[in-house]
Amino acid sequence: MSLRFKAISEATSPNPDEKNSKRQRIDLGNGSEVVYIPRFLTLDESWKLFDYLNKEIPWTRPTIRVFGRSCVQPRDTCYVASEGLPDLVYSGYQPHAYSWDDFPPLKDMLEAVHKALPGSRFNSLLLNRYKGGNDNVGWHADDEKLYGSTPEIASVSFGCEREFLLKKKPSKSSQERKVDDEPARKRLKKSSNSDQHSFTLKHGSLLVMRGYTQRDWIHSVPKRQKAEATRVNLTFRLVL
Template sequence: MDQLDLFGAPEEETKTHFEIQNGEYIHIPGFFNKAKADKFFQSLLQNIEWKQESMNMYGKEIKFPRLTAWYGENDKPYSFSGITLNPNPWNKELLEIKEKIETEAEVTFNSVLLNRYRDGNDSISWHTDAEKELGKNPVIASVNFGAERKFQLKHIETGEKVELLLKHGSLLVMKGELQHYWKHQVPKTKAKVAERINLTFRVIK
């Protein structure tokens, strides 16, 4: 199997559980209904402390092509891509979202990384969520509000690809060995797209 194309996945209550080489994931396109998703999207736009982080590369300061924020219930920092983030305290909307997805993921999360993609030029390149703070075989729950964007997975050893269209109100739960064997990205697009907010809930050890 070279590539899975799941753009035709049905909406609303449909839940699909996929077991792939060295990992598994659950995809629920309509996890939050439109009314709830609209409410959360507007609230997150207005109430999250968004920042544009930057990193040093070859002696130059490079700004991330997206806005980010880090929230959690402890004082443990999270480091990735050469930066370290200290958590803001949970707000009402984040706790509401967290409580809802924990039932599905069967995990109690203590932190969330938010990424805000302002248009098609904003993106995140190939990476894994396998930092030491996340422990072995971390469960990552990804919630999406706003514009639909492609989400791609690529096996580090075989090159096998999986491609999903993550829609407004969708939930993606990545489990098992996936973070140790698969990279993922949200690529840039030349298509005219509106803003998108992605939340990846996780457990910091």
């Protein structure tokens, strides 16, 4: 199976005035930036790829270590990378690295992302599948050394819309750690608007984190009881 994508942009959208086709830029300050395109792919392309990903990807739900404890990761995952890259290891787990040739539609998707982001380059892909509202990813930053000091991460979402939260990294004081134990929505209400951002990641959308976002900010996809359907997310990264 091979798909050729026509990513929507302000210039190519059949309806240039449609709000969802326009890219939004959010300056986070100090060299950090987020770009969000609510309608990166057409609905038809998005559903075709969602069905392929949901059925054909060899998903696994690994056991990881968080704060010294072993637990089952609350989402399914898969990893694709170019040949010869260093191994990816997170939370004590090292996923098997599949080849781009194993999944031709993902090679097409990589090409579409590169075309939409001139000057950007990605050589690895971490896939996540959230099968319901209890599946989530906690607060973290993708600041592993293999991504360099200013990693760019392009995230494409399919299926159920989920809330994506972004906030400035807390200090290491005990007071901040105590606050970080509170529910995500309650914490956001306590923060100033400049210290937190929330996006509802739509089916076929693209969100890009650039600059020092991983150094200065953390992000999460929290639990949501009303999110009953499946969501699949692709995060393209450059391993140095």
